[in-house]
Amino acid sequence: MTKRKDTKGFPDPDLIAWTSDTLREGGWRPDDLRMFKFLRRVLNNIDIAYIATYPPTECGIATFTRDLATAISKYTPFSDPFVVAISSIETMEQYPKIVKFQIQKHEHESYVEAAKFLNESSAKIVNIQHEYGIFGGPDGEYILALVDKLEIPLVVTLHTVLFNPSPGQKRIVQEIAEKAMAIVVMVRTGRDILINTYEIPPEKIVIIPHGVPNVHRVSAAAVKKSLGIPDSPVMSTFGLINRGKGIEYAIQAMPKIVEKFPKAMYLVLGETHPGVRHYEGESYRNELLQLVSDLGLERHVRFNNRYLSLEELINYLCATDVYVTPYLNRDQIVSGTLAYALGCGKAIVSTPYLYAEEVLSDGRGILVESKNPDSIAEAVIHILSNPELKEEMEAKAYRYGRRAAWFNVAIDYLDLFHTLLQQTKAPQRSTTATGRRSGS
Amino acid sequence: MRLIEEGQFKMVVNMASVKYIDSAGLGIIVGGLRRVAEHEGGIALAGANEQIKRVLNITGLARIIDLFEDEDEAIRNLKKIDRTETREDK
Numbered sequence: 001m002t003k004r005k006d007t008k009g010f011p012d013p014d015l016i017a018w019t020s021d022t023l024r025e026g027g028w029r030p031d032d033l034r035m036f037k038f039l040r041r042v043l044n045n046i047d048i049a050y051i052a053t054y055p056p057t058e059c060g061i062a063t064f065t066r067d068l069a070t071a072i073s074k075y076t077p078f079s080d081p082f083v084v085a086i087s088s089i090e091t092m093e094q095y096p097k098i099v100k101f102q103i104q105k106h107e108h109e110s111y112v113e114a115a116k117f118l119n120e121s122s123a124k125i126v127n128i129q130h131e132y133g134i135f136g137g138p139d140g141e142y143i144l145a146l147v148d149k150l151e152i153p154l155v156v157t158l159h160t161v162l163f164n165p166s167p168g169q170k171r172i173v174q175e176i177a178e179k180a181m182a183i184v185v186m187v188r189t190g191r192d193i194l195i196n197t198y199e200i201p202p203e204k205i206v207i208i209p210h211g212v213p214n215v216h217r218v219s220a221a222a223v224k225k226s227l228g229i230p231d232s233p234v235m236s237t238f239g240l241i242n243r244g245k246g247i248e249y250a251i252q253a254m255p256k257i258v259e260k261f262p263k264a265m266y267l268v269l270g271e272t273h274p275g276v277r278h279y280e281g282e283s284y285r286n287e288l289l290q291l292v293s294d295l296g297l298e299r300h301v302r303f304n305n306r307y308l309s310l311e312e313l314i315n316y317l318c319a320t321d322v323y324v325t326p327y328l329n330r331d332q333i334v335s336g337t338l339a340y341a342l343g344c345g346k347a348i349v350s351t352p353y354l355y356a357e358e359v360l361s362d363g364r365g366i367l368v369e370s371k372n373p374d375s376i377a378e379a380v381i382h383i384l385s386n387p388e389l390k391e392e393m394e395a396k397a398y399r400y401g402r403r404a405a406w407f408n409v410a411i412d413y414l415d416l417f418h419t420l421l422q423q424t425k426a427p428q429r430s431t432t433a434t435g436r437r438s439g440s
Numbered sequence: 441m442r443l444i445e446e447g448q449f450k451m452v453v454n455m456a457s458v459k460y461i462d463s464a465g466l467g468i469i470v471g472g473l474r475r476v477a478e479h480e481g482g483i484a485l486a487g488a489n490e491q492i493k494r495v496l497n498i499t500g501l502a503r504i505i506d507l508f509e510d511e512d513e514a515i516r517n518l519k520k521i522d523r524t525e526t527r528e529d530k
Contacts, residue, residue, distance in 0.1 A: 405460070407463065415494065
């Protein structure tokens with residue numbers, strides 16, 4: 001695979017374009033070579049390798065990895081980050097150039113080759129985005145072949161922490177944790193489960209929240225107008241649609257909501273998850289469409305069956321009055337869509353899965369019973385009927401979101417990486433995340 | 441930037457009401473620093489919170505940007521700002 005042009009061959013046109021974009025508001029002049037040389041010497045550099053799925057692969061972890069890498073890069077404009085992407089033959093993605101190596105998901109040997117590639121690369125630290133399903137083998141165990149051969153400091157971000165893991169699932173995380181210098185989870189609950197169920201040493205676990213876009217609060221009415229949505233109460237749910245989303249229960253809540261707010265609208269945003277589409281086509285979406293028809297809700301439920309850009313998502317979220325996550329999996333330890341809704345400062349109604357329970361505490365949202373349309377309807381009506389409560393919830397959500405903005409999360413990761421690298425230079429000290437402050 | 445264009449090359453930026461800083465914010469400071477350095481000037485930050493100090497330390501910008509607890513201290517020390525590093529690359 002072709003290696004990217006070394007930034008030492010200054011001036012690198014990509015670097016100029018990218019850095020000037022990063023610093024443009026400061027009156028940066030891309031042709032100011034003296035400043036480039038000076039900053040390149042002064043700024044801390046760290047080449048990070050990310051192992052994960054990556055866009056154009058459509059999944060939450062791919063999006064997360066892109067957002068994290070982008071956010072960190074803005075603070076390290078002279079570093080050379082790269083991605084080792086998990087690919088499968090079915091997808092055959094055309095990746096951007098930040099992807100320097102592709103692991104064939106279902107080929108064990110490909111993981112060994114990736115470890116060799118990484119060991120010979122410029123990477124100073126490796127960050128694996130872990131979710132069992134994105135790697136090959138039973139419960140994604142092929143990733144262990146890579147971890148075992150890796151000779152570079154490793155940090156693993158866990159996107160799934162199961163309350164009741166199978167013996168195989170538990171063993172995989174334990175073996176990864178054994179090799180990793182730090183394990184990142186996004187909520188305190190995840191840390192507790194790792195300690196109590198997976199028996200991971202607490203000093204290895206660091207909490208860094210799921211990043212959210214840097215969004216300024218705007219008037220929902222103005223955004224609705226720009227999107228052609230009537231100025232009426234809007235609920236929404238977005239993401240890659242699959243049966244675990246429980247959208248049918250939110251749809252079933254609509255008749256009661258419409259009874260109270262006759263112009264209320266529920267937007268279901270996003271395409272069917274590609275993995276789901278591969279196995280069952282659009283059957284879930286078709287069932288939802290049939291349900292809407294059966295309930296006579298055609299004027300009150302709209303679907304947008306596309307993979308939405310970040311800008312589109314933000315616009316729809318800003319136009320939303322009540323964001324709903326009616327998810328069914330009680331063990332879900334993170335939700336990018338819920339994190340984004342918090343970042344946009346939305347009033348939120350959610351079923352009580354682990355991530356929602358934690359981030360919606362302190363009045364940042366209302367938890368409702370799982371698979372219970374009446375419970376959803378009651379909560380939505382309560383919020384829409386109490387503008388002051390809605391405003392209060394929105395303000396609390398937005399404050400939480402500011403702390404979790406990607407520019408803050410990037411600093412948390414960089415802080416962790418630098419701390420760990422310092423420890424590797426001082427072998428007499430512990431080589432874990434001991435003593436680090438845990439994030440929010 | 442407007443102050444620099446008006447000929448003010450030594451300035452203290454009061455950060456007391458700034459909760460967070462991102463890369464765009466850093467860009468403004470670095471851009472300003474470059475411009476005042478051309479005129480033997482300097483920029484000092486006063487009252488930055490822990491988040492801002494952390495960002496400056498982690499990025500490495502703390503090596504070239506002076507931080508002070510409050511405005512008075514920053515003004516007292518502004519004349520002492522050492523611009524040796526920025527000049528040596530000219």
